Amino acid sequence: MIKRLLLNEESIHCANCMLGHICMPHGMGSEDIERLAELVKERIRIPKGEFLYRIGHKANAIYSIRTGTIKTHIENHNGHSQITGFFLPGEVFGLDSMATGQHLSHAVALEDTEVCVMHTDDLATLSQQLPPLQHQVNRLLTGEISRSHQQLLSLGALRSEQRLASFLLDMSERFTRLGYSSQEFRLRMSREEIGNYLGLTLETTSRLFSRFQKEGLIQTQQRTIKILDRSALFNLLKTEHA
The missing domain is CATH 2.60.120.10 (Jelly Rolls)
Structure with missing residues (x-):
């Protein structure tokens, strides 16, 4: 209450x-x-x-x-x-x-x-x-x-991996304004909630988190995110559709 x-x-x-x-x-x-x-x-x-x-x-x-x-x-x-x-x-x-x-x-x-x-x-x-x-x-x-x-x-113009990259960079900047690390922070929302916000299914969201970790862009431990390669996340936003 x-x-x-x-x-x-x-x-x-x-x-x-x-x-x-x-x-x-x-x-x-x-x-x-x-x-x-x-x-x-x-x-x-x-x-x-x-x-x-x-x-x-x-x-x-x-x-x-x-x-x-x-x-x-x-x-x-x-x-x-x-x-x-x-x-x-x-x-x-x-x-x-x-x-x-x-x-x-x-x-x-x-x-x-x-x-x-x-x-x-x-x-x-x-x-x-x-x-x-x-x-x-x-x-x-x-x-x-x-x-x-x-x-x-x-939702209308970015590919799924670009949406997640943009979300992680945005959260990083917002935690920085709070005086926390821009590289490592804990998200309070679930993968399903992140996917809903980004217009993605839970399966796609989970797959992208796994892909980003495998490629060395981020490291995840439950809801704690550590950004390992910020430049790569920015570069994702610059790439055009194949």
Whole structure:
């Protein structure tokens, strides 16, 4: 069961959060940063496998991950599920609801997760007073659109091995922003979930991981990935169809 936590003076706020360099607006003075405490007044803890929200639920907030990992996915009328994103600490999700006031996807925790809640009414009010915050919101929305376009490009134009190479390089860059190794990191999603996100079957995804390891591109141990040949992964993205 999810648990809501109201913040108080003793809580960690945006000004002293170790993830501030990822999700906080750049170019803000110390006084403006302190005002961000007005924006994040509560956090939510979501146990592994639990939903934070579902498609069609009323949306009055966006979320930034403090710890853990979130998966978003959509479903059609036949019950087929398509994963639309994986979100790591410091990353913001739920942006697709800002225009409609309803969530357009499900959000579920891939591990025990804690998120910061930013109510959209508070966000709109504070953005008018703090231009860097408004710029950050615009940047996040632009990033969300770009991410969606990249996923469509991957599904429509890239070969299966290129999709996996692109995914691994993207995860490497995102873990680097968190201060972790760019070469070795642990994925919280399963091979099946990776395949779903990339538009591949579980069999194809497993075969590609085995192929990449056999060719010396990566080393895998359960869900831990070690990139051995980054250049080769980049080169895969440059190759054309035979």
